[in-house]
Amino acid sequence: MPELPEVEVTRRRLERELAGKRFTQIVLRVAKLRLPVPVALAEILPGLTLRAIIRRGKYLLFDCGSGWLLIHLGMTGYLRLFSRPTPPEKHDHIDFIFDDGHLLRFHDPRKFGIVSWFAGDPQQQPLLAGIGPEPLTEAFNSGYLFDAARGRKVAIKQLIMNSAVVAGVGNIYANEALFRAGIRPDRASGTLTVSECSVLATVIRDVLEESIGDGSTCRIAEETVTYHPLDLKVYGRGGEACSGCGKQLDEIRLGNRSTVFCRSCQK
DNA sequence: AGAATTACCTGAGCGC
């Protein structure tokens, strides 16, 4: 599943390959995603030049000058880039074709993704307006996290997965960050000390940055394959031995999400 | 307001 690091790697790669190129044709095979894909895309985009791509949480925003192409990969979505026409396969829902022949293809078996269009200020968009600070910026720091947690009874893992609190922290990285911080995921947010919030804000940034890395690959170009650059210590390892103390890792459900932690190492 | 729950969707894995 694409988490923030994969979305960021995708953004960098696509911007490097496609910035300055002009859309020539849109092929919309399946428009029924989590939100309906605007059919008008096929008339709006051709002729427009892609200026840049920015990321907000896990949303990709393609700056097309007169408006923005918004893409979210959901659970199972990915973008692939081809240098020449390539026959579509199952779940290849949308093609964006550029003036140099490049083909950007949106693929999403589970259809949890979003492909949309809007004009105007991204901050005013309903999907984006309520998103909290970016975890890789200074705005997300110990003081901010402590204030957001103060008085809240919700589990700290659910708090950091709340996009209104901090953008783009998904289940995998929430599990990993809490393990690294030594904090139990089911702790009531309001019980965290300033010092714990400081550690947590730092390790959230660390796990995301490590995963973005230098050479992380992603499923974008024809020959590359998705993988998870971060060495996961707890996610998907319920019942296995803790890498820190050797005791068995616990697995619980928190907000209907798989949650793995070490009772001994996390307090 | 905050917290909890539901909906969206398909492939993988499993028991029988």
Added chain:
DNA sequence: TGCGCTCAGGTAATTC
């Protein structure tokens, strides 16, 4: 072999 079941989970919408 294949049927039916459960699970995976980001996020918006809905309910409590």
